[in-house]
Structure formats: C-alpha cells, structure tokens
Amino acid sequence: MSDHTTHKLWGGRFSTPTAAALEALNRSIGTDYRLWPFDINLSQTWAVALWGAGVLTLEESKKIERGLALVGQKLAAGAQSLPSDEDVHTLIDRMLHDEIGDVASKLHTGRSRNDQVATATRLWSMDVCTKLDVAVRALQQVMFDHAATLGDVLMPAYTHLQRAQPVSAAHWMLSHFWPLERDRARIVSASRAAAVLPLGSGAIAGCAFPISRVLLQGSLGFSSVSQNSIDAVGDRDFVAELLFTVAMTATHLSRLAEDLIIYGSSEFGFVQFGDAFTTGSSMMPQKRNPDALELARGSGARAIGDLTTLLTTLKGLPSGYNKDLQDDKRVLFDAVDTILLVLPAVAGALQEIRFNNRRMRAALSSSMMATDLADYLVEKGATFREAHTAIGSLIRESEREDCELDALPITSFKAAHSLFGDDVFDWLEPARSVARRDVPGGTGPNAVNAQLRSAKEALRPVADAARGNELVLRAV
Numbered sequence: 001m002s003d004h005t006t007h008k009l010w011g012g013r014f015s016t017p018t019a020a021a022l023e024a025l026n027r028s029i030g031t032d033y034r035l036w037p038f039d040i041n042l043s044q045t046w047a048v049a050l051w052g053a054g055v056l057t058l059e060e061s062k063k064i065e066r067g068l069a070l071v072g073q074k075l076a077a078g079a080q081s082l083p084s085d086e087d088v089h090t091l092i093d094r095m096l097h098d099e100i101g102d103v104a105s106k107l108h109t110g111r112s113r114n115d116q117v118a119t120a121t122r123l124w125s126m127d128v129c130t131k132l133d134v135a136v137r138a139l140q141q142v143m144f145d146h147a148a149t150l151g152d153v154l155m156p157a158y159t160h161l162q163r164a165q166p167v168s169a170a171h172w173m174l175s176h177f178w179p180l181e182r183d184r185a186r187i188v189s190a191s192r193a194a195a196v197l198p199l200g201s202g203a204i205a206g207c208a209f210p211i212s213r214v215l216l217q218g219s220l221g222f223s224s225v226s227q228n229s230i231d232a233v234g235d236r237d238f239v240a241e242l243l244f245t246v247a248m249t250a251t252h253l254s255r256l257a258e259d260l261i262i263y264g265s266s267e268f269g270f271v272q273f274g275d276a277f278t279t280g281s282s283m284m285p286q287k288r289n290p291d292a293l294e295l296a297r298g299s300g301a302r303a304i305g306d307l308t309t310l311l312t313t314l315k316g317l318p319s320g321y322n323k324d325l326q327d328d329k330r331v332l333f334d335a336v337d338t339i340l341l342v343l344p345a346v347a348g349a350l351q352e353i354r355f356n357n358r359r360m361r362a363a364l365s366s367s368m369m370a371t372d373l374a375d376y377l378v379e380k381g382a383t384f385r386e387a388h389t390a391i392g393s394l395i396r397e398s399e400r401e402d403c404e405l406d407a408l409p410i411t412s413f414k415a416a417h418s419l420f421g422d423d424v425f426d427w428l429e430p431a432r433s434v435a436r437r438d439v440p441g442g443t444g445p446n447a448v449n450a451q452l453r454s455a456k457e458a459l460r461p462v463a464d465a466a467r468g469n470e471l472v473l474r475a476v
C-alpha cells in the first residue's frame with residue numbers, strides 16, 4: 001500500500017512517522033539504484049504473470065508494462081531519486097504511479113520486496129558475470145601475446161624467492177594465465193548459482209495467486225526455479241560465490257602484480273614498466289612507480305574483506321529475509337566494481353611492459369643446474385641420493401671458492417664422483433636444462449608450445465556464455 005506523501009510501500013499500519021534517524025539508516029537507494037534495469041524487467045514480467053493468474057486484465061497488465069518501460073526510459077535518461085525514496089523498488093513504484101496513476105498499485109499484488117530484491121540482485125549478478133568474463137579474458141590475451149613473443153627467452157624460476165631452476169619466460173608468463181582460466185570457470189559457476197529464480201516466493205511463504213513461475217523463469221533468463229520460498233528469500237549463497245570468485249581473481253592479480261613489481265626493481269631488472277600505467281614521484285625525479293600493480297595488490301585486501309563481511313552477516317541470521325541482507329549489495333558492488341577497474345589497469349600495465357632478456361639470462365647461474373648434474377650422474381648409473389650428495393660437495397666447494405659451479409676445474413667434478421666425464425660442462429647450460437623438461441606441463445620447448453596451443457584454445461569465445469538458459473517467453 002502506498003503512502004501518498006512519502007510514497008512508502010508500507011506506511012498503512014503506522015500512526016506516527018518514521019524517525020529521521022531510522023530513515024537515514026534504512027535508506028538503500030544510494031547503493032541499490034543501479035538495480036533499476038533489472039527491477040523494471042522483473043516487474044514487467046511480474047505484470048504478465050499477474051495477467052496469466054487472472055489478477056490483472058490484459059489491459060491493466062499492458063498498461064503497467066508500458067508504464068514501466070517509460071519509467072525505464074526516464075531512469076536511463078538520468079532521472080534521479082528523491083530523498084524520500086527508500087530503495088530502488090520504492091523509486092520505481094513511485095515513478096510508475098506518476099506515469100500511469102492508480103493502476104500501478106496493482107503491481108505489487110502477490111509479491112514482496114523480499115523476493116523482488118533477491119531476483120533483481122541475481123539478475124544483476126548474472127549480467128555482471130558476462131562482463132567479468134570479458135575483462136578476465138582480455139588480461140589473459142595480454143599474457144598470451146607476451147608468452148607467444150617471448151619465444152625461447154630464458155629466466156630463473158624461484159622457490160622461496162631463491163633462484164631455483166631455469167625456465168622459459170613464456171612458461172612463467174603462462175603460469176599466471178591458468179589461474180585466471182580457473183577464475184573464468186568459477187565465474188560461470190557463480191553465474192549458474194545466481195540463475196535460480198526466487199520471484200514467486202512472496203515475503204516468505206510463496207505467492208497466493210496462481211502465477212506461472214515457469215513463465216517468470218523463462219522470460220527472465222533463469223535456468224531453474226527455487227524449491228523453497230523460505231530459503232529463496234534468505235539465500236545469498238550466490239552473492240558469496242561471486243564474492244569468492246572475485247576475491248580469488250583479486251588474489252591472482254595480486255600475485256602477478258607482486259612478481260612484476262619485484263622483477264621491475266633495479267635489483268632484478270627483468271622487466272621495464274611503460275609510461276601509461278606508472279607514476280612519478282613528487283620528490284625523486286628518477287622514480288617510476290608501478291602504481292597500477294600496487295593498487296591491484298592493495299585492492300585484493302578489500303575484495304577479501306567484502307567476502308568476509310558477507311559470510312559474517314550470513315552466519316548469524318535466522319532463516320528467511322532479515323534486513324541485515326540489505327547490505328549484501330554494498331559488498332557485492334564494491335568488490336565487483338573494484339575488480340572491473342583493476343582488471344583493465346593490470347592488462348594495460350602488463351601490455352606495456354618490456355622484458356629485458358639480457359638481464360633475465362644474466363640471472364641464470366650455473367649452480368641452478370645442480371639438479372641437472374644429479375640427473376647426469378643418474379643417467380650414468382648412480383642412485384639419485386648418491387648423486388645429490390656428490391653435487392652437494394661440489395656446491396660447498398664452489399661456495400668456499402666464491403665461484404659458480406662452472407668455474408670449478410674438471411678435477412673437482414671427478415673427485416666428487418667417479419662417473420663425471422669431460423662432457424659435464426654441457427650439462428651446466430640453462431638451455432639444455434630447460435629442453436630436458438619437455439613433459440606435458442613442463443618448461444621444455446615442445447611442452448610450452450603445446451601449452452600455448454591450449455591457451456589459445458581457452459581464449460576462444462564460447463557460445464555458451466556465463467549466463468543461465470534464456471528461453472525468452474515474454475508474452476506481451
């Protein structure tokens with residue numbers, strides 16, 4: 001029921017006005033305004049369903065549908081909310097009354113803002129999953145392009161941030177591609193989780209009019225209908241799943257950013273940042289700061305905080321809708337908005353990075369081929385344990401002499417193990433070490449080429465996007 005002075009949807013049973021302090025706290029229009037296209041869409045469909053249920057005449061249903069379309073046009077043209085609009089649903093209801101008069105009052109029959117907001121938030125989530133997929137894929141494309149042009153360039157790979165073994169630089173680049181590929185699978189899954197229709201659940205017990213939920217499902221593009229109205233109005237698992245997906249992506253971006261920031265330091269010098277995505281210092285003229293990457297790393301903390309906020313909200317709630325749930329959208333929008341800012345910035349920063357092949361090659365010391373030397377002895381018949389001990393003594397000797405393994409004389413090798421022959425120095429070549437690791441998933445040239453082919457395949461746009469199935473049953 002509409003209160004005509006403030007257009008409240010619920011004023012009837014109250015004799016004194018709501019306290020200003022509660023109105024200020026309760027108002028969510030500042031956050032949920034953006035749901036308007038989805039609220040208009042679901043309300044138009046609801047009008048059709050009410051006609052189907054015999055609640056509205058065809059005339060009334062069409063009038064409401066057209067009225068909502070006009071409201072949508074005004075909102076698209078920038079119509080603003082009034083301070084008295086509690087939330088986006090109230091705003092649209094008020095504007096619909098302004099547009100078509102009293103027949104608008106029939107639209108809210110059989111539904112509640114509880115099933116309405118859950119439906120609108122799900123539609124928003126399904127829609128944004130498509131945008132997230134595009135943004136993640138764009139970053140993957142940049143990674144792929146770098147990997148494809150790096151060719152046979154080599155660099156050190158690190159464990160514990162200590163030089164470990166030589167790898168192809170393309171292999172390192174693609175090590176950041178596959179986490180994003182998993183994120184894209186999670187985006188599809190989050191979209192599917194959102195694609196369950198709550199509309200028709202009413203406030204908590206279901207709709208008392210015989211509306212067709214299958215019609216609602218099909219016309220709104222949901223892939224199924226919720227099974228339980230109590231669950232449907234209080235379920236925000238889909239928000240949690242999307243927030244986890246975003247937090248995981250943000251974590252991956254943060255790790256990439258951290259690699260690049262380290263590799264861009266003068267001490268490493270593996271990469272050089274470009275102009276468009278770095279900033280200078282107000283004090284130190286020589287500085288070039290990788291702000292885009294640092295902001296990406298920093299914003300990951302917020303995404304994780306958003307997920308934690310939602311889970312903490314959910315864990316204490318009794319079943320059904322509770323007003324605490326109004327804040328689900330704050331964290332959802334914050335996390336998604338942030339990642340949609342961060343993804344293109346990281347893609348841009350990565351795109352303009354130049355690799356310094358010479359510096360990467362120079363960081364490959366022969367001691368990093370210690371494992372290859374052990375393999376050499378194994379191939380000549382030693383056990384791996386025995387070989388490991390022999391190489392350990394050579395490493396100790398090189399540390400004593402303050403030199404790399406390849407600076408030790410052949411006599412040292414032969415003293416360490418009798419199976420060492422004159423060909424040992426060939427085995428200290430990084431390219432040879434890399435070439436030997438050609439198992440699928442390894443850093444050898446054939447393996448990396450196969451990996452590039454798989455990556456290219458993964459980047460192919462798929463017809464089945466991250467949305468539910470759209471039957472498009474709109475009747476009017």
Ligand code: ARG
Pocket residue numbers: 028032087113114117321323325326327
């Ligand atoms: N603005 C509310 C939200 O976002 C809409 C639902 C309000 N429901 C209610 N029973 N007051 O959750």
